[in-house]
Structures are given as structure tokens and as C-alpha cells.
Amino acid sequence: MSSMRLIVAGAAGRMGRSLVRAISETDGVELSGAFERPGSPALGKDAGELAGVGPLGVAISDDPLSLVVEADGVLDFTTPDATVALSEFAAQGRIVHVIGTTGLDEPHLARLDAAARHAVVVRSGNMSLGVNLLAALVRQAAAALGPDWDIEVLEMHHRAKVDAPSGTALLLGEAAAEGRGISLAQNAVRSRDGHTGARVEGTIGFASLRGGSVVGEHTVILAGAGERVELGHRAEDRMIFARGAVKAAIWGFRRKPGHYSMADVLGLTGV
Numbered sequence: 588m589s590s591m592r593l594i595v596a597g598a599a600g601r602m603g604r605s606l607v608r609a610i611s612e613t614d615g616v617e618l619s620g621a622f623e624r625p626g627s628p629a630l631g632k633d634a635g636e637l638a639g640v641g642p643l644g645v646a647i648s649d650d651p652l653s654l655v656v657e658a659d660g661v662l663d664f665t666t667p668d669a670t671v672a673l674s675e676f677a678a679q680g681r682i683v684h685v686i687g688t689t690g691l692d693e694p695h696l697a698r699l700d701a702a703a704r705h706a707v708v709v710r711s712g713n714m715s716l717g718v719n720l721l722a723a724l725v726r727q728a729a730a731a732l733g734p735d736w737d738i739e740v741l742e743m744h745h746r747a748k749v750d751a752p753s754g755t756a757l758l759l760g761e762a763a764a765e766g767r768g769i770s771l772a773q774n775a776v777r778s779r780d781g782h783t784g785a786r787v788e789g790t791i792g793f794a795s796l797r798g799g800s801v802v803g804e805h806t807v808i809l810a811g812a813g814e815r816v817e818l819g820h821r822a823e824d825r826m827i828f829a830r831g832a833v834k835a836a837i838w839g840f841r842r843k844p845g846h847y848s849m850a851d852v853l854g855l856t857g858v
């Protein structure tokens with residue numbers, strides 16, 4: 588049987604290079620293309636050499652559409668605008684679009700929903716098994732503990748991260764809100780500064796730290812009167828996300844179009 592042909596978007600980026608590595612070490616998939624934004628200094632370079640796995644004979648292009656027509660899936664950890672533009676090409680090509688990009692707002696998500704009528708979109712703020720398991724545990728803890736237990740989500744990432752709260756923090760906040768049976772949008776407190784007044788019961792708070800080379804750390808704190816439960820995850824290597832993304836692409840191959848999550852891929856939706 589022939590391999591699943593995968594493209595990597597943003598192939599010169601931190602995650603792009605990890606994705607090329609993950610593809611090169613996975614049976615049943617092959618790198619059929621790699622691209623960067625027009626003007627990128629990476630254009631023309633070999634994607635395998637950039638990723639440190641040796642030459643793969645795939646030069647970095649700036650023409651995603653010509654790659655999509657020859658591919659079965661695209662792995663995309665770029666920027667919200669790049670992801671939305673790519674979703675239209677993925678829909679035209681009816682291929683699998685695995686989206687790790689974070690910082691998407693409601694208008695971006697609406698466009699991804701439209702693309703998912705034709706493409707298999709698998710999107711998650713975190714593609715690791717550990718974080719998706721953590722989300723299931725947070726949902727259960729939030730359901731078991733009453734609203735007098737305050738929920739706060741703390742995250743730390745490297746100094747180059749551009750969005751806050753992280754996609755993972757929001758995913759964990761959503762899990763807590765689901766457990767509580769409330770809407771995160773209506774109960775999130777995404778930052779605090781100055782004379783904020785006392786904490787409002789039932790809200791879910793977020794705090795973001797940035798510094799150094801931290802790959803990604805998340806703690807969900809459930810604070811009761813006189814005791815605290817802390818559930819957390821520490822990412823030590825970007826390969827956990829890259830391997831998850833490759834797994835998602837394989838899972839999505841020949842599936843019916845739709846907007847899926849990593850919990851669907853991992854069979855964690857009912858947990």
C-alpha cells in the first residue's frame with residue numbers, strides 16, 4: 588500500500604522542523620512537500636536538512652496550493668491567518684488538515700468550520716496524549732467538586748510564544764467549564780491587574796508566564812477552603828506534539844469531512 592503523502596506548513600519553524608522529523612521516523616507516511624511564507628529565508632532549502640534528519644529531497648516552497656493537489660494531508664502549526672488561508676486550499680483538495688496553531692478567534696474558527704464541510708480538520712491546542720488525558724481528568728475533577736472550589740489555570744512557555752493564554756490553557760479551561768456545566772466564554776477571567784475586587788465565585792481564571800526555553804507547562808489548580816488539588820503536565824520535548832499530529836493525520840485519512848479534536852483521535856471523548 589502506498590504511503591500517506593503529508594505536507595508541512597511553516598516547515599522552518601520550531602514545530603515545523605519537529606513535524607518533518609516525526610514524519611521521517613513514522614512508517615506509512617512520507618513528506619511530499621514543505622512550505623513557508625513568501626520571502627522566508629528558508630525557501631529552497633531541503634526540509635530534512637533544516638530538521639536535522641539529513642536531505643529528504645523536499646525543497647521548501649512558497650506555493651501551498653501546488654503542494655496540496657499532490658498530497659493527502661497537511662500538518663499546520665503556523666499563525667491564525669496562515670491557517671485560515673490554508674484551510675481553503677485543504678478544502679479544495681479534500682485532504683486532511685491537522686491544525687496545531689493557537690490564538691485563533693471566533694471569526695477564524697467560523698472559517699475553519701466552513702472548510703470542514705469538505706476537508707477532514709483535526710484541531711487541538713495540544714496534540715500530546717498527556718494533555719488530552721489531563722483534560723479528561725480536569726473535567727471529572729471540576730464535575731466532582733462544587734462551585735465553591737475555585738479553578739485557576741497557570742501556564743508557562745518559552746520567551747518566543749506570541750499568544751496568551753496558551754491554546755492548552757484554554758483547552759483545559761474548556762474541560763473545567765464542561766465539568767461544571769457552564770460556558771467558559773461567560774466565566775473566564777483571562778487577566779488581572781490593579782484593583783480587581785474579590786474573586787467572583789464560579790469563574791475560571793488564567794495566568795500566563797513567559798521565559799527562557801520552556802516547551803510548555805500547565806497546572807490546573809482547584810482551590811477549596813483549607814485545601815488545594817493541582818493537576819498538571821510538563822512538556823519536555825516538542826516531539827510529543829509532532830508525533831500526535833502525525834497520528835491525527837493517519838487517523839483522519841479517508842474519514843468523512845468534519846471538524847474533529849485530538850480527543851476524537853485518542854478515543855478520549857467520553858472519558
Ligand SMILES: NC(=O)C1=CN([C@@H]2O[C@H](COP(=O)(O)OP(=O)(O)OC[C@H]3O[C@@H](n4cnc5c(N)ncnc54)[C@H](OP(=O)(O)O)[C@@H]3O)[C@@H](O)[C@H]2O)C=CC1
Binds near residue numbers: 597598599600624627
Ligand atoms: N497544538 C499543539 O500541540 C502545539 C501548538 N503550537 C502552536 O503552533 C504554532 C507555531 O509554533 P512554533 O512552531 O513555536 O512557532 P514558529 O514561529 O517557530 O513557527 C511558525 C512557522 O510558520 C511560518 N509561517 C508564518 N506565516 C506563514 C505562512 N503564511 N505560510 C507558511 N508558513 C508561515 C513562520 O515563518 P516566519 O517565522 O518566517 O514568520 C514560522 O517558520 C503556535 O500557534 C503555537 O502555539 C506549538 C506547539 C504545540
Ligand SMILES: O=C(O)C1=N[C@H](C(=O)O)C[C@H](O)C1
Binds near residue numbers: 752754755802
Ligand atoms: O507555542 C508553543 O510553544 C506551544 N503552544 C501550544 C499552546 O498554546 O498551548 C502547545 C504547547 O503548550 C506549546
